[in-house]
Amino acid sequence: MAFDYCSVYNIKLLHKAAAILKEHRAPMLNVLSKRLRNRLKMQSLKYEEQTLEISGVLIAFLGMKGPNTASLQRMVSAIVYEGYCHDGIYVIMIKFSRFRIVPTSLAKPDMIAFFMTTRQIQIPLGVVLAIPPFNYPVNLAVSKIAPALIAGNSIVLKPPTQGAVAALHMVHCFHLAGFPKGLISCVTGKGSEIGDFLTMHPGVSCISFTGGDTGIAISKKAGMIPLQMELGGKDACIILEDGDLDLAAANIIKGGFSYSGQRCTAVKVILIMESVADTLVEKVKAKVAKLTVGPPEDDCDITPVVTESSANFIEGLVMDAKQKGATFCQEYKREGNLIWPLLLDNVRPDMRIAWEEPFGPVLPVIRINSIEEAIHHSNASNFGLQGCIFTRDINKAILISDAMETGTVQINSAPARGPDHFPFQGLKDSGIGSQGITNSINMMTKIKSTVINLPTPSYAMG
Numbered sequence: 001m002a003f004d005y006c007s008v009y010n011i012k013l014l015h016k017a018a019a020i021l022k023e024h025r026a027p028m029l030n031v032l033s034k035r036l037r038n039r040l041k042m043q044s045l046k047y048e049e050q051t052l053e054i055s056g057v058l059i060a061f062l063g064m065k066g067p068n069t070a071s072l073q074r075m076v077s078a079i080v081y082e083g084y085c086h087d088g089i090y091v092i093m094i095k096f097s098r099f100r101i102v103p104t105s106l107a108k109p110d111m112i113a114f115f116m117t118t119r120q121i122q123i124p125l126g127v128v129l130a131i132p133p134f135n136y137p138v139n140l141a142v143s144k145i146a147p148a149l150i151a152g153n154s155i156v157l158k159p160p161t162q163g164a165v166a167a168l169h170m171v172h173c174f175h176l177a178g179f180p181k182g183l184i185s186c187v188t189g190k191g192s193e194i195g196d197f198l199t200m201h202p203g204v205s206c207i208s209f210t211g212g213d214t215g216i217a218i219s220k221k222a223g224m225i226p227l228q229m230e231l232g233g234k235d236a237c238i239i240l241e242d243g244d245l246d247l248a249a250a251n252i253i254k255g256g257f258s259y260s261g262q263r264c265t266a267v268k269v270i271l272i273m274e275s276v277a278d279t280l281v282e283k284v285k286a287k288v289a290k291l292t293v294g295p296p297e298d299d300c301d302i303t304p305v306v307t308e309s310s311a312n313f314i315e316g317l318v319m320d321a322k323q324k325g326a327t328f329c330q331e332y333k334r335e336g337n338l339i340w341p342l343l344l345d346n347v348r349p350d351m352r353i354a355w356e357e358p359f360g361p362v363l364p365v366i367r368i369n370s371i372e373e374a375i376h377h378s379n380a381s382n383f384g385l386q387g388c389i390f391t392r393d394i395n396k397a398i399l400i401s402d403a404m405e406t407g408t409v410q411i412n413s414a415p416a417r418g419p420d421h422f423p424f425q426g427l428k429d430s431g432i433g434s435q436g437i438t439n440s441i442n443m444m445t446k447i448k449s450t451v452i453n454l455p456t457p458s459y460a461m462g
């Protein structure tokens, strides 16, 4: 399909897909909540965000000049840059950078040439293999599908087993919008059984994966293709003496226990200055006591974790901490896959929970005596996704952020991925590449250079 027509076509259909996804919201959320046993409210928030996400991309290309073809073609060839959130809708600024004439003064002195680079958005990579995880099987699928389509690629979606039904429904919505079935395909099956066939297939031109350390294994098998990996995290919440402890406590609850802790960007370890630790722990305990626990149908705050194996893994971390002397702020309680929220105080570095990712409603507190100690612990982790700092001294916060080896640092708020036009990346074992609408589109396009060699110098070379 010719470039301009292809991308213009895709953008118009993405608008339609966004509308259809909204129409199908109720059945999708019902499936998501039943299959994932998570609270409906959280799912609906994510669902909203996902449809906005599509709209966000479209507004980037459509909203500036209205949907006439000429401006669309010109815009689709642009590279999308920073954006901002306005009334909950993402408006992404566009800078035209189709051609850049680079003088050759840096090249060989006798070289007389115009050097043009273009981000060949019209030459798609080919087939993008999108693999989202169980916690956001639709939202994280769309965050891969929309940029891939904008860049003119076709997509093979391999949804998580826990979430496959909702993903199939979501792909059906794209087909209802008019996307050809061959352009977006959904292949269901256990990753352990069909994963290698897909990730090592010669027809795959790019892999966009979100999940656990499975991604590390995939990156070693995939070969010479662009990879976008967003993996686990051990996001540290650093709280200094001058931090707003009420704000910190509220963000620890939101960041550590929402979605029953099953978020890569969840707060995974609290590093708090000893002098204010008792006060903070009491504030968090009081809030934990108010969390409701039970089935998603009752719209509880804490619902069962995704599988028995996940619950068993979490229990293993808790028992290790108990055996090594951690302070249990609540009684450890589990019924099947349902684990009651648990704050573990006085955790030490020899305990597994200090380093491993429970992906559940269990949160360790490590008491520190210096900022250097906080930075050291955060950077000693194999993960490097996000982190957050609570202090009123912004200068100090920026310096700590500079020192933290993480893809993102939130100052005075809990870690989070969105809004989705923000770059989102993990360092070390937390991933490779960067997500977010702009970076995803960039990553799913090719750069090509064209050099015009002139017989004589031209004044146009500046």
Ligand SMILES: NC(=O)C1=CN([C@@H]2O[C@H](COP(=O)(O)OP(=O)(O)OC[C@H]3O[C@@H](n4cnc5c(N)ncnc54)[C@H](OP(=O)(O)O)[C@@H]3O)[C@@H](O)[C@H]2O)C=CC1
Pocket (backbone or CB within 6 Å): 131, 132, 133, 134, 135, 158, 159, 160, 161, 162, 189, 190, 191, 192, 194, 195, 196, 199, 210, 211, 212, 213, 214, 215, 218, 230, 231, 232, 233, 263, 264, 265, 357, 358, 359
């Ligand atoms: N970074 C993040 O946002 C997330 C991180 N995680 C981390 O991952 C851990 C496990 O969660 P989970 O979602 O099961 O993560 P996994 O990495 O096991 O699965 C993520 C996705 O990869 C698929 N997959 C599994 N094995 C392969 C393979 N060999 N080749 C290709 N694809 C494969 C899964 O499919 P299938 O379901 O069929 O196995 C799923 O769609 C969590 O405990 C947490 O640490 C989990 C969710 C989100």
Ligand SMILES: O=C(O)[C@H](O)COP(=O)(O)O
Pocket (backbone or CB within 6 Å): 135, 136, 210, 262, 263, 264, 265, 415, 416, 417, 418
């Ligand atoms: O992979 C994840 O768990 C999500 O990217 C986290 O997204 P959130 O910060 O919006 O919950």
